[in-house]
Amino acid sequence: MFQGHDIACDRGERRIFSGLDFQIAPGQALVLRGPNGCGKTSLLRMAATLLKTAAGQLTWDGADIAEDPEEHRARLHYVAHQDAVKSALTVRENIATWSKIRGSADARIDTAMAAFGIAHLADTPAQYLSAGQHRRAALARLIASPATLWLLDEPTVSLDADGTACLQQAIMDHRADKGMVMAATHIELGLDDVEILQLKPQ
Amino acid sequence: MAVITRDLHLAVRQGGATFLALVFFLLTVTLFPLGIGPEPAILARVAPGVLWVAALLAAMLSLDRLFQADFEDGSLEQLTLSGLPLGGIVLAKIIAHWLTTGLPLLLAAPILAVLLNMNTEGFAALLLTMLIGTPALSLIGAIGAALTLTVRRGGVLLSLLVLPLYIPVLIFGVSAIDAAVHGLNAKPHVLLLAALTLAAIPLCPWAAAAAVKLSLE
Numbered sequence: 375m376f377q378g379h380d381i382a383c384d385r386g387e388r389r390i391f392s393g394l395d396f397q398i399a400p401g402q403a404l405v406l407r408g409p410n411g412c413g414k415t416s417l418l419r420m421a422a423t424l425l426k427t428a429a430g431q432l433t434w435d436g437a438d439i440a441e442d443p444e445e446h447r448a449r450l451h452y453v454a455h456q457d458a459v460k461s462a463l464t465v466r467e468n469i470a471t472w473s474k475i476r477g478s479a480d481a482r483i484d485t486a487m488a489a490f491g492i493a494h495l496a497d498t499p500a501q502y503l504s505a506g507q508h509r510r511a512a513l514a515r516l517i518a519s520p521a522t523l524w525l526l527d528e529p530t531v532s533l534d535a536d537g538t539a540c541l542q543q544a545i546m547d548h549r550a551d552k553g554m555v556m557a558a559t560h561i562e563l564g565l566d567d568v569e570i571l572q573l574k575p576q
Numbered sequence: 577m578a579v580i581t582r583d584l585h586l587a588v589r590q591g592g593a594t595f596l597a598l599v600f601f602l603l604t605v606t607l608f609p610l611g612i613g614p615e616p617a618i619l620a621r622v623a624p625g626v627l628w629v630a631a632l633l634a635a636m637l638s639l640d641r642l643f644q645a646d647f648e649d650g651s652l653e654q655l656t657l658s659g660l661p662l663g664g665i666v667l668a669k670i671i672a673h674w675l676t677t678g679l680p681l682l683l684a685a686p687i688l689a690v691l692l693n694m695n696t697e698g699f700a701a702l703l704l705t706m707l708i709g710t711p712a713l714s715l716i717g718a719i720g721a722a723l724t725l726t727v728r729r730g731g732v733l734l735s736l737l738v739l740p741l742y743i744p745v746l747i748f749g750v751s752a753i754d755a756a757v758h759g760l761n762a763k764p765h766v767l768l769l770a771a772l773t774l775a776a777i778p779l780c781p782w783a784a785a786a787a788v789k790l791s792l793e
Contacts, residue, residue, distance in 0.1 A: 422657055424656065444659055444660070445659075447657045447659045449659075451657075452657050454650050455650070456648075457650060458654040459649070460651070463585070463586070463589065471582050471585075474581075475578040475658045476659065
């Protein structure tokens with residue numbers, strides 16, 4: 375169970391949001407909604423321990439995540455605006471590098487590429503990929519090294535309909551596997567039974 | 577560690593940084609005979625200083641790529657989130673930086689020393705001080721590179737931050753070679769240089785990690 379209690383966020387001198395509560399149980403998905411600048415990315419970065427909370431507490435099974443950030447980081451994936459895909463490496467090498475750093479088995483790399491429909495690009499250097507293929511390579515990391523909590527920041531940007539369908543399938547499988555998802559997105563991901571967290575600008 | 581292999585792999589694939597540092601080192605050193613004249617005695621006198629200053633500048637030249645490329649494409653963020661301690665990741669990147677710049681510079685130095693007509697007594701000291709001193713350049717430089725991550729055109733600021741901190745390394749590196757060339761005991765200088773590097777090993781990755789963390793907020 376991943377929970378937030380009374381969370382507030384400051385950027386610069388400005389209070390972005392305050393008094394925010396949420397909880398995600400295993401198998402659940404939480405979708406963040408709200409206009410630009412309302413703090414969706416900030417909340418995701420807080421959940422990823424990249425940003426400090428101005429007030430409130432984030433807990434995992436009751437324990438504050440700030441107490442052992444490394445342990446929390448090991449159980450999450452954060453898909454950010456930037457893809458972290460190196461253009462000098464091939465698609466397979468890109469995914470394999472992150473698998474190795476996260477210490478997961480190589481066997482899942484092919485599964486991951488197949489899940490996002492980029493298996494045929496495995497040996498193509500990433501510099502020749504389109505923006506959508508780039509994104510797919512970044513998303514394939516979700517499958518290549520397993521993690522319980524997926525934090526997705528506008529994951530469908532530059533994806534086509536097929537890519538979005540791949541992502542939907544991946545999220546459904548992840549949830550069926552007791553995984554948790556927290557996503558900021560403008561478009562309907564076509565997921566059923568999701569919690570919506572509406573952020574309001576202050 | 578996986579991060580070191582990753583950085584080495586990237587360096588080999590991209591190739592540019594090592595080559596650039598080496599060519600810079602070579603060119604700077606060859607400028608000196610042209611500038612101060614081919615008098616062997618004068619060249620031999622200035623050789624240790626020229627070699628160290630050129631190596632120091634060459635190492636600094638490649639520093640801005642240490643974290644910048646990974647910062648821009650989001651890899652640094654992903655590395656931070658990999659579950660490994662950030663200090664360890666930073667140390668791994670520093671080691672990879674040394675292997676791709678410090679080590680090639682160290683290997684090129686004796687050849688250039690011949691070019692500058694340095695006394696043969698100084699060769700062992702040159703190699704030894706470069707071996708001990710160049711890791712300190714990568715370590716100290718990492719702090720500067722991490723601090724200037726969010727600064728636009730941080731390169732100039734980086735040199736202003738890092739160069740003053742390089743002075744002790746330069747002083748002890750050069751004085752050890754000078755001592756050896758003049759038949760004196762180089763050991764105290766070498767030991768002081770080693771002390772600098774040893775102090776930098778725990779301190780610099782820690783400080784650079786804190787700076788990286790700050791720049792990601």
